[in-house]
Amino acid sequence: MNILSDIKVLDSLLALNLTITLWSARRKMTLSDFGNAELPPEDLASLGSKRIADPDSLKIFSTLKARAFNYLDRHGVRFMSGWAIPEDKAGDVITELISIRDNFFREKEAFLADYDQSIENWINKHTKWAGIIRESTVGSEYVRSRFSFAWQLYRVAPLTEHRERNAVLESGLQEEVEGLAGTLFREISASADEIWKNVYMGRDSVTHKALSPLRTLQNKLAGLTFIEPHVAPVAQLIQTGINAVPPKGNITGKDLLMLQGIVSMLRDPLLMLEHSQKVIAGQHPRFVLEQACSASETIMPEGENTEEYPVAMPEIPELDPVVEPVASANIPSLGLW
Structure with a gap:
């Protein structure tokens, strides 16, 4: 076949x-x-x-x-x-x-x-x-x-029958489809980079409007989970973080630092894959976020080198128990490396 x-x-x-x-x-x-003035020659x-x-x-x-x-x-x-x-x-x-x-x-x-x-x-x-x-x-x-x-x-359908086998093998559709996941993660990364610069970089307080661009990325990923198994866990990680933010008031302190940690993860396609793989391997999204934004890590806004930002995860209102991590499989490249 x-x-x-x-x-x-x-x-x-x-x-x-x-x-x-x-x-x-x-x-x-x-x-x-x-006015027919003398001009330089066209090759110049x-x-x-x-x-x-x-x-x-x-x-x-x-x-x-x-x-x-x-x-x-x-x-x-x-x-x-x-x-x-x-x-x-x-x-x-x-x-x-x-x-x-x-x-x-x-x-x-x-x-x-x-x-x-x-x-x-x-x-x-x-x-x-x-x-x-x-x-x-x-x-x-x-x-x-x-x-x-x-x-x-x-609708795009693969060419499965043709008198010339090369017409099928060299159609390029296989490569286009295989590249979808890599394209998606790079697009998320580029968007997250803009979100970081425009919304989160150097801030010690943001309003709930700062959640809107994250919801946009979450919705995009959630709608495209059929592309590749690593997509759904990333959407789940974003939603878990959004759910942890108090519903009212400015977002500050550990809540803001958690969101900054999520955006930092989304800026790096390889980091997205790494944390996604942990969820696939059995770890609860809450536990993965706690690892990603642990107190041992710091988030340094670009251009600021004098102050550290220790990250402490807020309590996330989820009742599901954390699944013990299992050995993860090799992370596929998805065309990213």
């Missing part, structure tokens, strides 16, 4: 390819724009571009594109030319994309309705260069064609 037929993870995911195009409002500079320097519309009027489209990409990054993992998303979340994902797309098209129509006047306003703002702007303007129908927002949602 061909190895590609054993890629069971494909049964639980859908692939989504999102294509958003924007009008740049830029045109290439020409020699005539400089090239002409730049000129803006023919106010860039501020186009910012909303970049914002909406970023919102769509960020949403998919929060709920899926990069895969092939787009994202792999859990099939059971496809409805919610498409609903959100429809909302963003509809907003995108409303802004597009509003921009086009005011297009001619906005070009005139831009020219009047740069009267000295009015000639080179006006000579490069384009019609609103051309601009309309440059804006698009579309996606394709499809």
Whole structure:
């Protein structure tokens, strides 16, 4: 049997390819724009571009594109030319994309309705260069064609039969699927690094809003547990830590230090795998967190070298007994090393 037929993870995911195009409002500079002045040869320097519309009027489209990409990054993992998303979340994902797309098209129509006047306003703002702007303007129908927002949602299935065996073996799908877990852990690591810098680094107190980005990572992992066995334990470790935080008041002291320890773990893909493996080997998530944030460890915010932060885990309200650890198996690389 061909190895590609054993890629069971494909049964639980859908692939989504999102294509958003924007009008740049830029045109290439020409020699005539400089009054035919002598310029360096093309192998030495090239002409730049000129803006023919106010860039501020186009910012909303970049914002909406970023919102769509960020949403998919929060709920899926990069895969092939787009994202792999859990099939059971496809409805919610498409609903959100429809909302963003509809907003995108409303802004597009509003921009086009005011297009001619906005070009005139831009020219009047740069009267000295009015000639080179006006000579490069384009019609609103051309601009309309440059804006698009579309996606394709499809199921990926391995190619199991073909007259040329190499067409199956060299399709690249096996490598794409095998790389999903490594991609996921690297994405979590990159997000955790941003969370550390923007929320936790150097702080001695945070509000409950600091839990929101951790919940986002937990939800992403929880939705993609079918990718690889080490994913679910990491999600469980994050949830265990979140559950340990008191429901009201600023987060300080040992509670904050515990969260800093969790974020530090998430910043390191290999550390995530190490602690995940402990849970797989039989240790209770509470016990693993206590190890990860033990009093013998310190969390040193970047740029601060004079103060130590001993970590003491808060009591975690769980009734399940801690399972005695068992010998762990070798941790797979998941493409991380």
